[in-house]
Amino acid sequence: MTSLRERILxxxxxTSLTALSIDxxxxxxxxxxxxxxxxxxxxxxxxxxLFIFGMAIGELFLGPLSDAxxxxxxxxxGLGLYAVGTLVALQSTxxxxxxxxxxxxxxxxxxxxxxTRAMIRDxxxxxxxxxxxxxxxxxxILVPMLAPLLAQGLMMLAGWRAIxxxxxxxxxxLGIWFVNRQPETLPPARRIPLRPxxxxxxxxxxxxxxxxxxxxxxxxxxxxxxxxxxxxxxxLFFDIYGIAETFPLYFALLAVGVGLASFVNARCVSRYGMxxxxxxxxxxxxxxxxxxxxxxxxxxxxxxxALFLLSAFPAFFAIGILFGNLNAMAMRSLGNMAGLGxxxxxxxSSLVATxxxxxxxxxxxxxxxxxxxxxxxxxxxxxxxxxxxxxxxxGVIEAVR
Numbered sequence: 001m002t003s004l005r006e007r008i009l010x011x012x013x014x015t016s017l018t019a020l021s022i023d024x025x026x027x028x029x030x031x032x033x034x035x036x037x038x039x040x041x042x043x044x045x046x047x048x049x050l051f052i053f054g055m056a057i058g059e060l061f062l063g064p065l066s067d068a069x070x071x072x073x074x075x076x077x078g079l080g081l082y083a084v085g086t087l088v089a090l091q092s093t094x095x096x097x098x099x100x101x102x103x104x105x106x107x108x109x110x111x112x113x114x115x116t117r118a119m120i121r122d123x124x125x126x127x128x129x130x131x132x133x134x135x136x137x138x139x140x141i142l143v144p145m146l147a148p149l150l151a152q153g154l155m156m157l158a159g160w161r162a163i164x165x166x167x168x169x170x171x172x173x174l175g176i177w178f179v180n181r182q183p184e185t186l187p188p189a190r191r192i193p194l195r196p197x198x199x200x201x202x203x204x205x206x207x208x209x210x211x212x213x214x215x216x217x218x219x220x221x222x223x224x225x226x227x228x229x230x231x232x233x234x235x236l237f238f239d240i241y242g243i244a245e246t247f248p249l250y251f252a253l254l255a256v257g258v259g260l261a262s263f264v265n266a267r268c269v270s271r272y273g274m275x276x277x278x279x280x281x282x283x284x285x286x287x288x289x290x291x292x293x294x295x296x297x298x299x300x301x302x303x304x305x306a307l308f309l310l311s312a313f314p315a316f317f318a319i320g321i322l323f324g325n326l327n328a329m330a331m332r333s334l335g336n337m338a339g340l341g342x343x344x345x346x347x348x349s350s351l352v353a354t355x356x357x358x359x360x361x362x363x364x365x366x367x368x369x370x371x372x373x374x375x376x377x378x379x380x381x382x383x384x385x386x387x388x389x390x391x392x393x394x395g396v397i398e399a400v401r
Contacts, residue, residue, distance in 0.1 A: 002181050008132065010182060011120065014075070014112040014174055016143040017082070018055070021105055021167060022048055022230055023147040023255075027248055028160040029234050036095040045361050048231040049354055050099050054085075054106025055113070056350035063114045063343015068194040070184050071115045071122070078111010079175045083168060090164040105167075110346070112174075117342045121331055122185040128270075129328050144255035148248035192340070199340070206334070206341050214389035215330035216345050218382035220352025222285070222322050225378035227357040229312075229371055232364050239366040241305050250309070257313045261320025274325040275390065281321030282383040288315035289376030292368060301367025308368065315375050326386070 002010070025032075025047060033044040058078065066074035085104025092098035124132050154162040192198070206212055229236075237243040237250060261281075269277050292311035295303040303311075327345070334341035360374045 002183075006181065010177060011116040014116050014178065017171065017174065018109050018113055019143045020147050020170070021051060021109060023144045023251070024151040024163055024167070025160075026230065026234050026251065027148050027152045028155055028163060030238070030244075031155070031160055032095075032098070036098065039095075044235075045231040045358075046095075046099050047102055049227070049358050049361070051102045051106040052227060052350050052354045052357075054103035055110050056106075056347045056354065057103075058107035058110025059114055059343045059347035059350060061343075062111045063118070063346070064192075064194060064199055064340045066115050066118050066343075067186070067192045067340050070186050070188075070191065071119050072178075072182065072184050075111045075115035075178065076175060078108045078113075078115070079171050079178075080108065081111070082108030083171050084108070086164050086168045086171065090161055090168070101164075114342050114346060117327070117331070117346070119182075119185045121334065121342065125332070129331070144258065145252040148251050152245075152248050202340055203344060206344055210391075211389045212330055212334075212341070212345065213348075214385045215326055216348040217352060218385040218389070219323075219326045219330065219345070220349035221356060221378040221382040221385075222319055222326065223349055224353035224356025224360075225285075225289075225374045226316070226319050227353045228360050228374050229316075231357055231361055232371065235364070235366075236368070236371070240302050240308075240368065253309065254312050254316050257316035258320035258323075261317040262324060265321050265324055269325065274328050277321055278325040278329065278386060279383075281318045281325065282379055282386070284314050284318030285322070285379035286376060286383065288312070288318060289372060289374075289379055293372035293376055296368045296372050301365075301369045303368065311372075318379075322382075329386075329389075 029044040029047060032047065058081070062074050062078055065077070082105050085101045085106070085108055087101075088104055089098050089101030092101055120129060120132055150166075151163050154166060158165075192202070233251060234247060237247050243250060265277055288311055292303075292308070292315070295307050295311060299307075330345045331341060356374070356378070360370055363370045
């Protein structure tokens with residue numbers, strides 16, 4: 001039996017495959033766009049946004065599958081699909097082929113993402129679950145900090161395709177670690193067979209919960225604001241501040257905010273509760289977004305770099321506070337439908353995030369106005385949805401077998 005510490009570390013590494021697959025490619029986007037001559041409707045933003053779209057598709061299928069066949073098999077199936085997508089991207093000769101590989105990667109990465117959350121829900125609940133999630137997020141803070149730096153180093157040695165070769169090696173190593181060290185957390189007696197009628201009935205019961213649906217929308221908006229930043233970060237730093245080679249350093253600096261927030265949340269959530277922590281996160285996100293919007297208005301969308309960093313850091317700190325708590329709040333009522341519920345919550349929030357980021361991304365004009373507006377608007381609307389969700393039924397949703 002693995003120790004709790006090793007389990008959290010393993011879950012963190014598996015979950016970080018999502019962040020690694022996004023952040024590791026950011027320094028390569030401009031080079032990929034130049035090499036493959038991106039033309040509408042595809043762009044380098046599609047390499048990020050459609051990865052999330054693929055993840056939303058995978059979450060719909062791999063969540064219910066984990067309830068039916070167990071967490072281990074569903075996770076390993078996802079890792080296999082991720083490896084296939086990585087090979088397609090590695091061999092790509094055009095942007096559409098690369099995007100296809102990214103969609104397959106996204107579908108596959110949903111396996112580790114959903115299965116680890118369901119395994120945590122199998123073993124913990126309430127504030128304890130929020131605390132574990134926050135510790136897990138804290139452990140993989142090194143991913144967004146180091147991934148762009150390491151990726152840039154790989155690009156200098158062997159080009160951007162070396163990044164995908166590294167993804168393949170990491171997926172293989174994680175699969176070996178998981179197979180050898182993680183036992184199944186969902187016993188056969190608690191599994192829910194994949195029967196279309198009962199699956200649809202259970203999905204309907206989850207989606208009929210005002211609490212779950214409102215928190216899913218709120219999570220999607222917060223994620224969408226971050227996704228917009230990720231999709232435009234390389235262009236933003238280059239267009240506004242002329243930063244290219246040192247982009248990974250500035251990206252890492254802002255990424256510290258998310259990791260630091262997760263560490264703070266892990267320490268504080270047991271004392272104050274996840275709802276109070278979520279309110280504090282919203283206050284910070286809205287204030288930071290409005291501050292950045294005001295600075296953009298004063299400096300015609302191009303405020304000094306120091307002012308941008310001072311506004312953006314608390315925004316991402318607030319997002320780090322919100323992630324663990326919103327997910328734990330949404331999953332609180334799921335009972336033994338953690339796989340299906342996590343699937344619907346993650347897929348729904350990913351779709352909302354993709355739509356939000358894609359819509360706002362079309363308005364990117366080489367200034368900070370779009371990002372500042374998105375941060376403030378996402379914070380305000382998500383806060384209203386979360387407060388509204390608190391009025392919904394928080395009781396456990398029973399599965400139909």
